[in-house]
Amino acid sequence: MIPFENTWPYERYGPDLYLHSCPFCQAPNVLLPLKEKDLTAIREGAKRLLVLPCCRGKMTVVDADADYLLAARPLRRKA
Numbered sequence: 001m002i003p004f005e006n007t008w009p010y011e012r013y014g015p016d017l018y019l020h021s022c023p024f025c026q027a028p029n030v031l032l033p034l035k036e037k038d039l040t041a042i043r044e045g046a047k048r049l050l051v052l053p054c055c056r057g058k059m060t061v062v063d064a065d066a067d068y069l070l071a072a073r074p075l076r077r078k079a
């Protein structure tokens with residue numbers, strides 16, 4: 001069971017992966033330092049520390065599906 005607060009949606013534009021908005025500073029259209037092959041490695045069990053270019057916010061990605069990244073820690077506040 002994946003905790004929803006640990007997920008964050010991402011988008012693709014060609015070879016690039018973006019966040020529609022940053023979970024930490026809310027900057028729009030954040031280019032991820034991550035490529036498709038990195039996502040494949042993450043799906044196969046690799047963990048990947050991302051440092052976001054907008055605010056140097058850090059998130060450890062532990063899994064990903066077609067639409068969402070799964071982080072080791074919550075990215076959303078619980079309602």
Ligand SMILES: [Zn+2]
Nearest residue numbers: 022025054055
């Ligand atoms: Zn940010």
